[in-house]
């Protein structure tokens with residue numbers, strides 16, 4: 208992977224992270240070092256090896272459609288940044304979602 | 307210049323399973339907020355999601371009903387997601403290997419504003435993902451309920467095959483119908499069980515390439531989808547004619563003003579950073595497994611319509627109306643199975659039953675009349691126990707009380723009078739009381755006879771057999787002529 212393949216500024220934007228110019232430069236160097244290490248994999252000969260999404264060959268780990276225990280609302284809301292109307296998680300105003 | 311619209315739809319349908327997609331929380335609309343949640347759907351660290359077998363089976367069934375191929379190998383992926391209605395900051399979905407691909411659905415017949423020639427709309431894919439929670443916007447803050455987060459959601463992506471609002475309307479209607487026939491989703495748009503995004507662009511007829519498209523969101527009924535498309539087509543044509551520059555936009559639909567408005571413009575291409583979901587193993591659906599699901603597949607709405615036309619001799623319009631809801635089609639078939647004439651049953655349903663149901667605000671499942679009883683009513687007409695006019699009265703009584711027609715006819719003494727001596731009494735009464743009409747008839751005015759038949763029916767309180775009444779009248783009048 209060449210240097211231009213990854214831009215920390217872009218990744219930070221996608222991850223909603225605010226970085227100082229110093230941090231940006233620092234992480235750019237670090238990420239390039241990590242990627243060049245992973246790049247060694249490119250030297251492996253994988254002729255005839257099927258691509259896979261998983262390292263294991265396990266498939267169909269599936270459950271039956273049977274309902275189970277839910278968590279108490281108090282416990283759920285105790286983890287929320289804030290609570291609205293006693294029953295909703297309260298977050299900063301959002302306009303529109305992806306759905 | 308002539309223009310055409312290029313329309314593709316992305317439709318989300320909640321699968322009506324008992325539990326959520328990756329955890330055992332109930333999949334229930336209308337529960338108290340934040341009660342159907344657990345560490346898995348709340349995305350706590352260290353939890354392990356497991357896919358719901360029923361959700362997968364229902365998605366495959368939906369795919370088969372929509373003529374899709376079911377690939378043997380599928381997997382789940384993570385998609386970056388930044389709104390607080392998804393607590394994990396990612397959504398589990400399917401990126402490149404969905405459960406269903408390459409389907410199609412037939413649209414035909416009467417649409418919202420016009421009549422459609424039969425046409426197939428291609429279905430690119432159906433993938434299975436998890437729904438997000440429900441946000442309530444309160445101005446200075448947003449409240450979130452996670453009951454819906456993790457509910458199985460099928461996303462059905464069409465090819466850009468539609469050209470008009472009517473085609474999109476018919477496609478959505480067909481999808482909803484198919485999901486209901488398959489029993490995989492309830493598709494109540496008001497409850498958010500079915501949601502639709504429209505992708506639309508306009509180009510001059512003859513142009514090969516697509517122009518920049520607009521995405522329309524916030525559509526909460528099939529009617530709004532229709533209206534928003536018509537609005538967008540006009541808006542975009544006007545922009546083309548004024549040589550205005552198109553930016554890729556997401557627009558919302560304002561139901562009150564019946565207009566679309568800009569929600570956001572795409573700054574840079576979305577980068578969802580999909581990657582294979584490491585917590586979930588791929589799913590292999592063997593040919594045997596797919597065949598097993600296919601075996602239980604109900605008849606598709608299109609196949610049912612075709613059968614009603616070909617085997618029962620119904621007009622296409624009747625078939626379309628009766629098959630709109632599976633429950634109505636089932637009701638119809640049960641009534642026909644009593645031996646009643648298929649077209650007559652259809653007429654009674656379309657003119658009487660559906661009207662009564664709609665007036666009473668009832669669904670066909672709540673219908674007080676059983677299909678067997680409608681069959682019996684038609685039998686009573688055939689056997690001339692009652693005439694058509696009395697039958698309508700009996701029908702209204704059946705709807706009110708749920709009683710069998712035979713019982714109503716007997717209790718109220720509504721049997722048709724076929725006894726000729728009884729009929730001739732009514733004939734004499736009709737003639738004696740209507741000298742003017744009698745005179746006109748005798749003077750050669752044939753239509754006066756209809757009036758006199760009506761009078762005989764009146765004196766018999768509707769119970770006389772109208773044919774016998776007419777014959778007896780003619781005979782009696784001939785004597786006086």
Ligand SMILES: [Zn+2]
Pocket residue numbers: 326329330331342343344345346347348456
């Ligand atoms: Zn859960």
